[in-house]
Amino acid sequence: MPFRAPVSEFRFILDHIAGFDQVAATDRFAEATPETVEAVLIEAGRMCEEVLAPLQRAGDLDPARLENGVVRTPKGFAEGYRAIAEGGWIAIAADPAHGGMGLPMAVTTAINDMMSAACLSLQLAPLMSQGQIEALEHHASDDIKALYLPKLISGEWAGTMNLTEPQAGSDVGSLSTKAVPNGDGTYAITGQKIYITWGDNDFTDNVCHLVLARLPDAAPGTKGISLFLVPKILPDDSGALGKANSLKVVSLEHKMGLHGSPTAVMQYDGATGWLIGGEHDGMRAMFTMMNNARLGVGVQGIGVAERAYQHALAYAEGRRQGKTESGNITDHPDVRRMLATMKADIFAARAIALANAVAIDMQTATGDPEWAARAALLTPITKAFGTDTGIAVAQMGVQVHGGMGFIEETGAAQFSRDVRVTAIYEGTNGIQAMDLVGRKLMDGGEAAYRLLDEMEAEAEAARSTLPALVDPVWQACETLRETVEWMVEQAPKDRLAGSMPFLHGFARVLGAHFHLKAALADPEGPHARLAEFYIQRLLPEHAGLLAHARQGADALFALSAEDLAS
Structure with a gap:
């Protein structure tokens, strides 16, 4: 099915959820006006829909190969890459001194999301160049910058x-x-x-x-x-x-x-x-590239989730089975549940990623260490939750297709196969969770507490408007706060034993916060109804996840190697 770039969704999140107005108000990014950003997103979306999306299936059926020491890429990939390079989409955030656009990372993040949805196999090429560009901008000599950056930014190299x-x-x-x-x-x-x-x-x-x-x-x-x-x-x-x-x-x-x-x-x-x-x-320089890539990989998961969702929805709307009001399977409760879960989690993961990118932009524009801490805190959550969402949504997409999802010709299985590695590379999601409870809590939890303070203040301000949604979000923030306090007080082994459920519990609560903001911005529209679904049906998972996170390591390591093998 044709891919539709979700440009309006990016505009909604940037305008109402992620705080992009703060970025545009800085001197560094003053040119990132709403009109400019919208024009850029529309043009990139058109390229994704018309040029990249048709390459998704072709690249799977005609894989890259090595012939006599020479790599041969799938038919159409050269033209697709040329469209990315000529459009300037490799170097959206790169320094204009070397040919980059100098736009905020939030804009890069939105465009990488769309390119990942269109054709993840090809999008990986500019993502690697973006990370290298940033590493060289921060750590290379002036001679190296002058020689290599213009070529990388143009896409020639x-x-x-x-x-x-x-x-x-x-x-x-x-x-x-x-x-x-x-x-x-x-x-x-x-x-x-x-x-x-x-x-x-x-x-x-x-x-x-x-x-x-x-x-x-x-x-x-x-x-x-x-x-x-x-x-x-x-x-x-x-x-x-x-x-x-x-x-x-x-x-x-x-x-x-x-x-x-x-x-x-x-x-x-x-x-x-x-x-x-x-x-x-070298590790300090490489982490510049890796942190860029971790945000980018989280967004890859979200992009594939978007494409898998659109694919599954189109199938469901055309699939007639059983007696339903609409005549198609979207009115079967379990199919509706899967589609709603897919859409709600994509929104939550995307909002987290764009909030992360906004924090990076504010750090860049202001040098404020609190923005740096916010960006650092959100990066492992973005990477792990974004990619795990991609995997879960792609799996649900197969399930929505029923038996046809297991048939390669429908294309549903490819999304699941393609996205699976994103939870592994650029630091496995387990490493992201370890980083969250380790390095990111070395400040005694201050960055997490500042974020929770904001979340609870915004919930309080909305209490008279949406009380049915505010109460569970505020209570979830309190449970998360208590879990952060617990984590800060524990020995490393006990923190690490609960790191993955902690990360996912954190993401669940963050997702609820952003859905609540969406409901406030669109009180009579689809975002409010989606927020109600997320907060009532998905947010409750946070309680079990955070309870799991607080169990420590004793029971985990009470299972011996022999127990696991028996």
Whole structure:
């Protein structure tokens, strides 16, 4: 079925939910007027609908492949990438000094959502470049910026991120790739990296890899890691391309989904690279890229959820079975429940992601540490809840189709296969939950409490208007506050044992807060009715999740390895 870019929904959330007016009021983003943002979203939405969406199924049936050492991408992907690059959609938030639009991250987030819905396999390519652009803007030398940023921003060159090695998955500190000084300011990079998204392509002139590696005097663990920029083809000082670098794609992974996106095993054999940031300071520089990617990956889950929902709704509206008022299966209570759950959770996840992006923009524009703390707090929630929502919604989409959902020709199964990995890469969702209860609560919970204060104040202000919705939201905020207090007081092992239910409970309450704001902004419209569904039927899950979060580690580890194996 045709994809419809939800531009009006983005405008509603930005205008009424996420606080984008604060961003537009800053000097840094004064040009992001409502008229400008709407025009940008409409144009990007049109590109997603007309150019990218038709590539979704084609990329699954005609996967990327490696032929004689050369990556061949699916038919139409080169033209799709060209449309993204020529439209300026790679570098929406990048510095105008190097050719970027300089628009807020909230706008980038909305456009990445639409591109992910249209064709996730292809959207991964510009997402990797966006992260590399941000890392270079923050950590590269002026010479590197001048040479590489204009090419990455224009889309002439593409960027990747190389972290994982066969023996070092999420334990990045175990990596063994070596970097040896060449004596001329460059380094010889040797090692193997796996799971490299868009490690190569056949539609850009160059591919630039950000590679984590160890210098000869490096300390063990993450403190001994440095970051290097290693291009596929070595450019001269003017950007003209010369000889090939000493690297290659060894193989492409055979994956459950995302068949159109080449995921490479990369081999570096003394490849020439340039240090980005300081020696042994690679993790700080790489986290700039990874945090960008974590927001982006959360939005990928939301985008796929949107497409899966539209697909399921269209099927349900055309499927006649049983006696219903409308004549189709949307009037069967369980089908209606699934469709309403899909739509309500997409709204909640999208509002969280855009609020996260607004916090990043406010941090950028003001330098206020409270905005930085808000952005940091919301990032693991955005990534984990966004991707878990994508997985759950895609699964429900298959169920709405019934038996036809299990038939590949309907396309419903592809959404489930494609989105599944988003809960794994850029830090598994378990790592996101650990980060939330660990690093993000190291302030004693202050960032969480400030957010809860705002949520409760807004609920109180609406008590006379929507009392039936306000009371459960306010009580849920109190339960979440008590759980934050509990987490702050516990030993790390007890925090970690409840980290995942805590994250999902937090997201449930945040979702209710944003749905309540939507009901206040649209009291007689569909947003109010959707809010009523979410708050009455989905919000109650928070109580069980947060009770689970507060159980500590004793019962969990009372189960021995032998118990688990018996």
